[in-house]
Each structure stands twice: as C-alpha cells, then as structure tokens.
Amino acid sequence: MKLEIKNVTKKFKEKTAVNNFSMELQSGECVGLIGPNGAGKSTLIKVIADIIDPSTGEVLLDGKKISKMKKEIGYLPQYPNFFQWMTAKETLTFMGQLSGIKREELLNGIPEILSKVGLSGEENSKVRTFSGGMKQRLGIAQALLHKPALIVMDEPVSALDPIGRREVLNIIKEIKKDTTILLSTHILSDAEEICERFVIIKSGKKIEDTTMSELLNRNSGNKINVDITSKSQKWIENVKSLNFVKGVEVMGNKLKIEVEDIESNKNMLLANALEHNVDLVRFEIDNDTLEEIFLKLVVEK
Amino acid sequence: MNNFAVLAKKEFVQMVREFKVIWLPLVFIFLGITQPVVSYYLPSILEALGGGQGITIDPSMAAQKGGEVLASTLGSQFDQLGVMIIIVSMMGVVQSDKANGMLAFILTRPVTVGSYISGKIISNYLFVACSVALGYLVSYLYVVFLFTSVDFGDLIVALLFYLLWILFIVSFTTMISTIFNSQGIIALISIVFLLGCRIIVGLSPVIDNVNPASMSKHAMEVLILGTVNSQALWGVLAALAWTAVTILITNIWISKKKFNNE
Numbered sequence: 356m357k358l359e360i361k362n363v364t365k366k367f368k369e370k371t372a373v374n375n376f377s378m379e380l381q382s383g384e385c386v387g388l389i390g391p392n393g394a395g396k397s398t399l400i401k402v403i404a405d406i407i408d409p410s411t412g413e414v415l416l417d418g419k420k421i422s423k424m425k426k427e428i429g430y431l432p433q434y435p436n437f438f439q440w441m442t443a444k445e446t447l448t449f450m451g452q453l454s455g456i457k458r459e460e461l462l463n464g465i466p467e468i469l470s471k472v473g474l475s476g477e478e479n480s481k482v483r484t485f486s487g488g489m490k491q492r493l494g495i496a497q498a499l500l501h502k503p504a505l506i507v508m509d510e511p512v513s514a515l516d517p518i519g520r521r522e523v524l525n526i527i528k529e530i531k532k533d534t535t536i537l538l539s540t541h542i543l544s545d546a547e548e549i550c551e552r553f554v555i556i557k558s559g560k561k562i563e564d565t566t567m568s569e570l571l572n573r574n575s576g577n578k579i580n581v582d583i584t585s586k587s588q589k590w591i592e593n594v595k596s597l598n599f600v601k602g603v604e605v606m607g608n609k610l611k612i613e614v615e616d617i618e619s620n621k622n623m624l625l626a627n628a629l630e631h632n633v634d635l636v637r638f639e640i641d642n643d644t645l646e647e648i649f650l651k652l653v654v655e656k
Numbered sequence: 657m658n659n660f661a662v663l664a665k666k667e668f669v670q671m672v673r674e675f676k677v678i679w680l681p682l683v684f685i686f687l688g689i690t691q692p693v694v695s696y697y698l699p700s701i702l703e704a705l706g707g708g709q710g711i712t713i714d715p716s717m718a719a720q721k722g723g724e725v726l727a728s729t730l731g732s733q734f735d736q737l738g739v740m741i742i743i744v745s746m747m748g749v750v751q752s753d754k755a756n757g758m759l760a761f762i763l764t765r766p767v768t769v770g771s772y773i774s775g776k777i778i779s780n781y782l783f784v785a786c787s788v789a790l791g792y793l794v795s796y797l798y799v800v801f802l803f804t805s806v807d808f809g810d811l812i813v814a815l816l817f818y819l820l821w822i823l824f825i826v827s828f829t830t831m832i833s834t835i836f837n838s839q840g841i842i843a844l845i846s847i848v849f850l851l852g853c854r855i856i857v858g859l860s861p862v863i864d865n866v867n868p869a870s871m872s873k874h875a876m877e878v879l880i881l882g883t884v885n886s887q888a889l890w891g892v893l894a895a896l897a898w899t900a901v902t903i904l905i906t907n908i909w910i911s912k913k914k915f916n917n918e
C-alpha cells in the first residue's frame with residue numbers, strides 16, 4: 356500500500372482551503388496531520404476520502420485513482436453521523452454490505468468489531484440514543500469493518516472528554532498494529548501519543564513533515580535548567596565566569612543557563628556544580644514543550 | 657446483495673420505522689373515499705339544508721355514472737391534495753441525506769451514484785404507487801356500491817396511466833430534493849411546478865403531448881368515456897422522457913459532488 360497526494364489544491368470560490376499539498380504515505384505508517392482550526396485538515400481528508408474533488412492535483416492509492424480504490428479506504432468523518440433510526444448493528448450491516456462484505460462474514464465480524472471498540476452490549480440500541488463518544492466509536496468500527504489498507508480519521512478524539520479520549524486513543528494504538536493510519540488533530544500531544552510522523556499544515560500549506568524526536572531536538576535551545584537551594588547562591592557568580600556559559604537567567608533559586616554546545620557542556624557544568632558542593636534540586640535540559648513548538652510553528656512561520 | 661438492493665431495503669425499513677408505511681396509504685384511502693361519499697350525499701345534504709328555499713338540484717348530478725365519480729377522485733382529490741402530500745412526504749428524500757452527511761458518507765463506500773438514485777426512486781415509487789393504487793381501489797369499491805359499476809379493463813388502464821404521472825412526480829421531487837437544501841423551498845418548487853403542469857392540461861393539445869400531467873387527463877378520459885385517447889401514446893413517451901431527464905440531472909448533480917455546497 357502506498358498513498359500519494361500530489362500537488363492537491365482545493366479552492367472554495369475565492370478561498371483556498373488546501374494549497375499545493377503533497378505527501379506520501381507508506382504501508383504501516385501512522386501519520387498525524389496537525390494544524391490549527393481552519394488549516395484545511397478536513398478539506399484535505401475529504402479529498403483523500405473522495406468526498407470532494409480537488410481543484411487541481413490528484414490522490415493515488417497504489418498508483419490508482421482513489422475513486423477506484425474505495426474498498427481499501429476506511430473513513431471516519433469529523434462529526435460522524437448515522438441514520439438515527441438504525442441500531443448500531445444495523446448501521447454496521449448497512450455500511451458493511453455497501454462495502455461488499457458478505458452476510459455470513461458480517462455475522463461474525465460485527466460482534467467482533469463492536470467488542471474491539473467497546474460497544475458490545477449496545478448492538479441493538481438506536482444510534483439516536485448514543486453519546487458523542489459512542490458515535491465516535493461506532494464511526495471507528497464502521498471504518499475498520501471492511502479491513503481497509505488505509506484508515507483516514509478526521510479528529511478522532513477532539514470532541515471527546517478525557518476518558519473517552521483515552522479509550523479511543525487506546526483503540527487507535529491497537530488498530531495501528533495492522534493498518535496504515537492518517538489522522539488529523541489540532542492537539543499535538545494526541546498525535547505524539549500514537550504517531551511517529553507529523554505533517555503540519557497551516558493555511559492549506561504543508562509547513563513541516565517530521566518526526567517527534569527530530570522536532571524536539573531541533574527546538575532545544577542549548578539551555579540547561581538548574582534549581583539550587585538558597586545556601587548555594589554564591590555559585591551563580593562562578594557559573595557566569597565559566598568560558599562555555601553564554602548567559603544566565605536567575606529567577607530566585609532557578610537558573611536557566613545557556614551554553615555553547617549542550618552535548619559537551621552539560622556534564623562540564625554538572626561537574627563544576629559538584630566540585631563547588633552545590634546543593635542541587637534539579638538539573639535538566641531545557642526543552643520547549645510540545646505546545647510551545649506547535650505555537651512557534653503555526654504562529655511564526 | 658448488491659448495493660441497489662441494500663439501499664432500497666434501507667428505504668423500506670426507514671418507511672416502516674417512520675410510520676410512513678401507515679399514514680401515506682391511509683391518506684390516499686381517505687381521499688379515495690371522500691369523492692364518492694361526498695358526491696353521493698351532497699344532493700341530499702343540500703336538499704336538507706336548502707329545504708324550503710327553493711334551491712333546485714341538478715338532476716344529472718344525482719345520477720352520476722360510476723366512471724365519472726372515479727375520474728373525479730383522480731382529478732379533484734389525488735391531483736390536488738394527493739400530489740401535495742406525496743411531495744411533502746418526499747421532500748427530504750435526498751435532502752436529509754445531504755443535511756446529515758450520510759450521502760457523502762455512503763459514497764465513500766464503493767457505491768455507484770446510479771445505485772444510490774435507483775435505490776431511492778424505485779423504492780419510493782413502489783411505495784407511493786401502492787398507496788395511490790390502494791386509495792384508488794377503495795374509491796372504486798365505494799363507487800360501485802354507491803353508483804354504477806366501472807369496467808374492470810378501464811379501471812386498470814386508467815390506473816396505469818395515472819401511475820406514470822406519479823412516476824414523474826416522484827422523480828421530479830427527488831431531483832429538486834437533490835438540488836436544493838431547504839425543505840421549504842423543495843416543497844414550494846415541486847408543488848408549484850407539478851400543480852402548474854396539472855392545471856395547464858387541456859389548454860392546448862400540443863402542450864398536452866409533452867406534458868407528463870396529461871397522463872392524469874388520459875386516465876380520467878378512460879374512466880369517463882371508456883376509450884383511450886389517440887394522442888395518449890405521445891403523453892406516455894413524454895412522461896417517460898421527462899422522468900429520464902430528471903433522473904439524469906439528479907445523477908449528474910450527485911456525481912459532480914455539487915451537493916457538498918461549494
């Protein structure tokens with residue numbers, strides 16, 4: 356399986372929702388599509404799911420047009436909606452039959468998938484009575500039912516409470532073992548938990564395609580946070596005089612020390628502190644939090 | 657099961673769950689009873705009311721033939737209130753699927769637009785046609801009981817003509833439901849257009865030949881005169897052609913994904 360998104364642009368009248376977007380997805384990958392509200396995530400995902408046609412560009416699955424490969428794709432909309440009058444089982448039977456699954460297969464497949472997403476016992480409840488989280492799970496069940504090679508999910512956890520979020524993330528972790536996944540979210544830490552690779556989209560453009568560790572390394576700023584107790588305050592002057600230290604910020608007993616090269620200097624600094632019998636409370640490399648990195652990327656670029 | 661069967665079956669189940677399967681036939685049975693009963697009792701009611709004031713009752717009215725009464729069931733009941741109720745019962749046929757995203761969702765599965773539309777039109781047409789036929793049959797029973805009997809062959813021929821007009825109503829409403837997004841607008845456009853078609857019937861033979869609503873006129877003529885109008889074939893072809901056009905437009909509209917309100 357290989358998904359190719361080639362120079363996809365989607366214009367709504369004047370507005371360009373997706374702008375010349377390209378990326379490739381290999382079999383077994385799990386990619387998070389991250390972007391702020393209105394970035395064009397849903398639009399791009401709808402193009403991939405063949406719900407809307409791109410203005411220019413194309414999406415290929417195994418080299419074939421996506422419209423000919425619908426059996427190989429499972430799609431979870433941002434706000435999954437089903438026929439209110441159907442039960443969970445009827446919904447899955449309906450969608451399953453439309454995907455071309457045989458009746459006998461569905462007989463076994465549906466209870467299996469319902470227990471996988473934590474909906475066993477609800478098979479005969481009407482969708483009308485379902486909470487948002489239950490609909491989300493039914494949506495996932497529906498996307499998985501026909502065992503597609505690629506699952507595309509639009510904000511699978513954004514609308515859920517912390518408990519539902521946790522459960523759905525666990526389900527996704529589970530299915531990731533045997534399927535290729537592309538999911539969108541505006542919460543970086545959700546993506547971090549399940550995906551190795553990130554594609555960041557802003558105003559319809561791809562601004563980053565990277566992995567979590569790369570992102571963190573790139574954004575660490577050669578700074579070390581050191582917390583000391585007040586009786587070691589005099590060490591601060593000593594630190595300032597070290598030749599590899601470029602600057603020190605002092606906030607009470609907390610120091611933020613900028614060095615020339617974090618790799619080689621961090622242990623030298625620690626040795627120096629030990630040498631002076633400094634009463635250390637904390638010693639760590641200063642990393643931007645994911646939130647800070649995300650903000651930097653989408654606000655500044 | 658192929659996709660058409662799955663989608664058509666879903667429509668039938670939905671009709672049952674939403675009780676449409678009960679109320680639409682009941683409406684047509686009621687409309688079917690109204691015409692013969694009112695025609696039968698109206699003279700005596702008028703007489704009783706008008707009693708001493710010297711209103712004379714046209715004797716021909718009291719002595720209507722069965723075929724004429726059944727024809728007015730089609731012309732006065734089904735073609736007015738009946739058509740409106742069909743439209744209202746069908747205005748959401750595609751619109752509601754668009755509104756809640758199910759149309760887009762269904763089309764993410766390997767489903768052709770053709771099987772989606774045929775699933776909609778064939779199931780809804782079968783159901784509406786059965787409701788109409790049921791009302792018509794009940795009307796026939798009352799007519800035979802209260803007036804004179806109607807030739808069975810004429811009864812069936814007239815029904816077939818009429819059901820062709822119903823086919824156009826169903827496909828036209830489906831098309832409007834696909835194109836527009838507000839139920840009010842859908843109902844308004846369909847009612848104005850379809851009743852308009854019906855009203856202009858009889859104004860000009862040329863228009864009649866291309867007007868699907870002329871099917872209703874031919875049905876009534878069969879019941880009243882007992883003969884099929886020689887021009888009826890043109891009307892049949894026109895009704896079929898217009899139905900095909902509406903289905904084609906619906907198909908193009910959905911295939912081009914215009915329903916995603918771009």
Ligand SMILES: Nc1ncnc2c1ncn2[C@@H]1O[C@H](COP(=O)(O)OP(=O)(O)OP(=O)(O)O)[C@@H](O)[C@H]1O
Nearest residue numbers: 367372391392393394395396397398399541917918
């Ligand atoms: N049908 C439409 N007609 C006109 N503009 C649209 C349409 N759909 C989306 N847009 C515009 O395209 C842009 C991208 O929308 P999209 O829904 O893809 O964003 P998103 O990244 O999914 O945002 P969110 O996180 O809020 O779901 C938005 O500015 C939106 O206004």
Ligand SMILES: [Mg+2]
Nearest residue numbers: 396397398433
């Ligand atoms: Mg979105």
